Amino acid sequence: MIDRRRLTALLDRERAFFTERHPQSAAEYARAGNLFGRVPMTWMNKSAAGFPLYLAQARGARVTDVDGHEYVDFCLGDSAAMAGHSPAPVVAAVRERFGELGGAGAMLPTSDAAWVGAELTRRFGVSRWSFALSATDANRWAIRLLRAVTGRPRILFNAYCYHGSVDESLIVTSPHGPRSREGNVGAPVDVTATSRVAEFNDVYGLERELAHGDVAAVVMEPAMTNVGIVLPRPGYLEAVRELTRRYGTYLVNDETHTFSAGPGGATGLWGLEPDVVTIGKAIGGGIPAAAYGLSEEIAQRVQTMQHLDLVDMGGVGGTLAGNALSIAATRATLEHVLTTAAYTHMSELAKAFKVGVEAVIEEFDLPWSVNRLGARVEYRFAAPAPTSGTESAQAADPDLEDYLHVYLANRGILLTPFHNMALMCPDTTEEQVAEHSRVFRYAIEELSGRTGPS
Template sequence: MTDSAQNSGLLAGIRRDRLDAMKTREAKAYAKSRPATRKALEQGGNHFLDGLPMHWMKDWSMPFPMLVDSAKGAKLTDLDGHEIDDFCLGDTGSMFGHSPAPVAKAIRAQARHGLTFMLPTEAALEASSLLTQAFGAFRWQIATTATDANRYALRVARAVTGRPKVLVFNGCYHGTLDDTMVELANGKTRSRQGLVGQFADLTLGATAVEFNDLAAVEAALKTGEIAAILTEPVMTNSCMVLPAPDFHDGLRALSRKYGALLIIDETHTISSGYGGYTSVHGLDPDMFVVGKCVAGGMPTAVWGLRQEVADRFAAYEAKRPSGHSGMGTTLSANPMQCVCLRANLSEVMTPKAYKHMEKGAKRLSAGLQKSIVKHGAPWHVVRVGARVEFICAPGPLKNGAESALAHQPEVEAVLHTALLNRGCLIAPFHNMMLVSPATKAAQIDRLIAAFDEILAELF
């Protein structure tokens, strides 16, 4: 925000009194319309820390969280009976819709044959072939979360290179992974502020530079300390930042020049199209990670190594003393994950599904941008395949520092509650929206209309 905007009492171009009036009214409307939810939270949350099963659930903008009764396709029904068009979709966890029929069928069938054995199944072998078909030639491993997958990928990178550090981009997010919880402050890497119970100096294992800054990447690689570059193809979980035209080619060239591995984390950018951003844009990582929706909503992540890296790791393993590797968890690669992977990859996550998602996301992006221009808001819209975000600042953004400045949590919180009161749910983190294979044009149009109504009052 500029000094003149601050002095005039504007926040993201909005007069403070208008924003405050909407905030008060929408909070009251939300609370009044959900008496059953309020009562259930008061009676049933006493045994949870913060009254909720995960503490960050309180970070939604509403006066109190919404309790979901059921979900199907691209709709949620809450405890008070409100039907809501869901564009959050579990923050990508249900990007292909809630309970896709083939995945639900696979769960029912596998439940009769056992939930977990710590042994492989035929479904796992079939899933590995489908993963290669979708994402390319990698040697696969199955984890439970993308956090775990990134953790194991970094262990392998450090093992085969003998180097201590990972290079990440300022403002990045790769799950709740200590290795990547660093940021830039006055041009220097430091542990990210706000971490709970953090005691180690995370800069011993990580270096941060700005996204799209190839000169800074090369300077870090020249130290000889970097085992791997870990990056999303597009910065998400922030105000979205697109790569410069030469950025990914530059990363690939520099990583090879200095002997670092390139790890692409597609956990959010799987929205880009069939095979993710890597396939759509022809990237060539040494290692590949994807989680969230890859098994249709069943908690699952996968990570893969190119054959050359797999061979280097095999040589390392041959010399490693037997014992704890620090990789793998008891419930990972369980049969339920594997049948869901197989069902999702073969019947749900298809090129046909992405075609529908892309068409809907274009419709949504165009409608939101039209409303922004119509009301003179100093905002912009970014789209990555089926993923759309309106950003409450001018754009495009070039890096994590600009993304942080563009983030307007006060404004976003008001908009999120106002949209929910009009039957539309978007992600609580920034302004992310997803279009699923189950999302209808009428749902998209309702979201655009609700957004336009809100902007008409604010501007």
């Protein structure tokens, strides 16, 4: 239903407009030759316009670039800034811990850590917590512990999942069986030797893989997010829990992105009972922080295994993990920012965002769909909405996605660069949601061949 020639012409126009509007960002990018890929991290090259915007400042739900343009930020650091940019309670906690009290790198615990552990237990259920600086490490360290406890070598993932850069997770299904995900960089071993894979929402495929008896843990998001929001079918998560218990396999819920569902993530919202919970990004309010929580049973088993080195070179932990600064920021975020009241506000705005997008889809009779997970909304170029990772990956349309992203950016709205995800934070307003609906409609109007703004 999309005129591809019109799409190409509009995308070229929007990219040229972007370049014209952002000479300072273009200049910064041009002189960054000593950076690998010209950016601090290569994923920053995921830009619909050909080069990234450079940050000047950010506060709440707004970002300003070095050319002086202000944006409504629905990206929010792909969940890292779900609390909003520099929320006041976190700023105060960081200033006190780092500026007044000091000791962020002292390698000593603080009383804040016990408070955070208790609060995470209240929200997610599992009772023994340890800290990391990224969800990747939280997942990696949890996997090592579960392999040690079970003596089993393999980990099971959903095809096209995202759990950071965990080597074992880069596995997908194919008509010819499991294979390494396309683009996997420098895999240390063949991923099919370390992992098993099943499609999200495929109970039979999951049981087939668990029946081999060699899976230490199923690591999954309760709803897939980083390939577009893929929601669980009724009964699927209950079946996952029953099957993992039947086959003696631990269940890990990665709540890093699904923390958008509510104060206790999808685990709390849907009353799930994982053995392990991992989480990162949003809990630090913008300061690097992550955590993994173990059930009492796992914690007791690990601690009785005297041959495991958990205090030195055992492969679990890092010098900066659990540092006083990260923990202070996490406490402030959980205690004062990402509260139950904040989630109510964020979810109501996400509902309005979804309604606005659906109205445009209906008006222009597009075969698209919209999913929502609490404060997180995503529109997809498929209807009905995909129900597996592979289906979701196949629904991607890079040129169409780039057109929407750069069109919105040129008019002061940022989405997550990797997909069409919008996230609400406590500072997001009804007016900002309405602005997205207005500009999104103009983008589709132009694509359809009607007039719209230039």
